[in-house]
Amino acid sequence: MKIQAAVAREVGVVAIEEVTLDPIKETELLVRIQAAGVCHSDLGSLKGEMRATPPLVLGHEGAGIVEAVGAKVTRFKPGDRVMINWLPGCGTCFTCQDGQPNLCERLTTTTFRDLPVEGTSRLHTHDNVTLKHMLSSATMAEYAIVNEDGAIPLLDGVPFDVGAIIGCAVITGVGAVMNTAQPKPGSSAAVIGCGGVGLNVIQGCVLAGCYPIIAVDTVDAKLEFARQMGATHTVNARQTDAIEAMRSLTHRGPDYVFDAVGASATIRQALQAARPGGAAVLVGMFDVKQEVPILPGWIVSQNKRLLGSFAGSVRPYIDLPKLQQLYLGGKLKLDELISKRYPLAELPQAFEDMEAGRVARGVLVFEE
Numbered sequence: 001m002k003i004q005a006a007v008a009r010e011v012g013v014v015a016i017e018e019v020t021l022d023p024i025k026e027t028e029l030l031v032r033i034q035a036a037g038v039c040h041s042d043l044g045s046l047k048g049e050m051r052a053t054p055p056l057v058l059g060h061e062g063a064g065i066v067e068a069v070g071a072k073v074t075r076f077k078p079g080d081r082v083m084i085n086w087l088p089g090c091g092t093c094f095t096c097q098d099g100q101p102n103l104c105e106r107l108t109t110t111t112f113r114d115l116p117v118e119g120t121s122r123l124h125t126h127d128n129v130t131l132k133h134m135l136s137s138a139t140m141a142e143y144a145i146v147n148e149d150g151a152i153p154l155l156d157g158v159p160f161d162v163g164a165i166i167g168c169a170v171i172t173g174v175g176a177v178m179n180t181a182q183p184k185p186g187s188s189a190a191v192i193g194c195g196g197v198g199l200n201v202i203q204g205c206v207l208a209g210c211y212p213i214i215a216v217d218t219v220d221a222k223l224e225f226a227r228q229m230g231a232t233h234t235v236n237a238r239q240t241d242a243i244e245a246m247r248s249l250t251h252r253g254p255d256y257v258f259d260a261v262g263a264s265a266t267i268r269q270a271l272q273a274a275r276p277g278g279a280a281v282l283v284g285m286f287d288v289k290q291e292v293p294i295l296p297g298w299i300v301s302q303n304k305r306l307l308g309s310f311a312g313s314v315r316p317y318i319d320l321p322k323l324q325q326l327y328l329g330g331k332l333k334l335d336e337l338i339s340k341r342y343p344l345a346e347l348p349q350a351f352e353d354m355e356a357g358r359v360a361r362g363v364l365v366f367e368e
Contacts (some may be wrong), residue, residue: 005123005141006058006347007131011048014058016345019131019141022122026070027148031082034160036139037061038342038350038362039168040195041285045134046351050285052114056132057123058347059364060086062139063154063163073148081154083163085316086135088117088149102314111136117147139164140347140364152320158327161341161363162334165196166323168311169361170334173200175312175319176258176283177208185209187255190246191231192270193284194222195354196337196361198260199229201283203332206230210256214249216242216269219357229333229360246273253278260284264292271298271306279305283312341365 007017024030036059045052062084066076076082088111089101096104110117114132122145123131123138131138138144154163173196183189189210191201194217205213206229215226216235223234235245247253253275259266262284270280271294299306312319326332339359342350343366350362 001143003142004344005138006344007125008046008054008056008058009125009129010054012046014046014347016347017125019057019126020124021143021145022124024068024070024145025118026072028070028116028118028145029066029073029076029082029148029151030068031062031064031084031144031146031151032067033062033064033139033142033144034366035063035164036364037165037167037169038347038354038364040197040354041168042134042140043351043354044285051112052132052134055129056114056134057138057141058134059140060084060135060137061164061168062137062144063160063167064144066151067143070148075148076151081160082151083154083167083320084137084139084144084146085150085152085167085320086137087111087311087314087316088136088147089316091149099315100313101316102311116145117149140344142366152316155321155324155328158324161338161365162327163324164363165334165337165361166320166327169196170200170323170332171312171314171319172283173197173202173260173312174204174207174323174332175314176201176281176309177204179313179315179319180307180309181256181258181279181281183208183210183256186211188212188250190214190216190254190257190273191226192216192242192257192259192266193261194219194226195260195357197283198258199225199337199360201258201260202226202229202231207326207331212249214246214254216246222357225360228336243269243273250275252276255279256281258283264290267292268294271304274304276302276304279307281307281309283309337361338363
């Protein structure tokens with residue numbers, strides 16, 4: 001079938017093109033996409049900074065309606081509302097069985113190679129260029145093919161745009177708190193970087209009962225978003241020494257410092273700012289290919305912990321429905337998190353707005 005999609009044929013160049021999507025296979029769903037989140041990972045992939053690189057169709061946050069199912073699909077039927085799970089674990093490997101499906105061994109040969117779980121690309125340009133499916137999803141398109149494991153039921157009352165962002169931005173941020181750090185109520189916390197993920201780290205800290213919750217960024221508009229999401233204090237790192245400010249507000253340093261950026265400077269800030277015996281939690285992936293110099297004395301002599309949190313240590317079949325319930329119960333501010341909605345043709349503007357800090361989260365929306 002012919003569909004419109006956000007195609008990156010080469011690094012730094014994106015265009016909305018008509019492409020061919022091949023038929024689904026027996027364990028797959030054809031999903032008519034209704035909303036696709038605009039994430040820094042999409043932009044990083046477009047720029048060649050992430051593991052996913054062109055030529056590919058962008059997008060991994062998404063939600064839509066099942067149009068067709070393969071012969072061996074048992075959990076879904078046409079007409080079902082779903083959100084995309086871009087980390088479809090196999091359920092049988094060591095890490096899945098050990099309760100860490102976000103580290104599934106199958107992902108290295110499928111999702112992290114930007115292929116469907118079945119292993120072959122189903123996207124092609126009119127001039128016969130085979131396109132990869134970003135993170136097994138390729139949601140910035142009118143239709144997407146996902147394995148049955150790559151979909152989660154969208155609960156009644158959860159809009160498509162909210163469902164789209166739950167699958168990455170929300171679980172990455174909230175999960176870093178609830179699954180990875182697991183702070184006790186009353187723990188102090190700081191969040192470096194207040195983009196879409198950082199704002200959800202703040203929401204996770206609110207759910208966990210942290211106080212104070214300190215938001216650190218260099219853009220005043222992002223700090224205002226942070227206050228709306230529940231930050232109790234804000235620090236503009238261009239105007240103030242961020243480490244000293246975090247220590248001053250907590251007397252000795254926060255119990256937990258979450259780095260939602262992933263740059264060398266912010267990783268070092270997070271580890272230095274955490275109190276003796278505290279933890280730095282690395283969430284962001286801005287500079288994943290860069291080596292970061294860290295002094296062992298920061299960790300050993302002060303008994304600090306350095307924790308990694310990939311995709312919020314997500315357990316998709318447990319956490320994604322739970323986040324939907326928290327939204328429906330008024331515990332997560334997800335309508336407020338979506339600052340602007342764009343048609344697919346305005347993807348370049350959505351990327352520009354995200355980089356400039358003009359939006360908390362942007363979402364592409366498609367007509368039903």
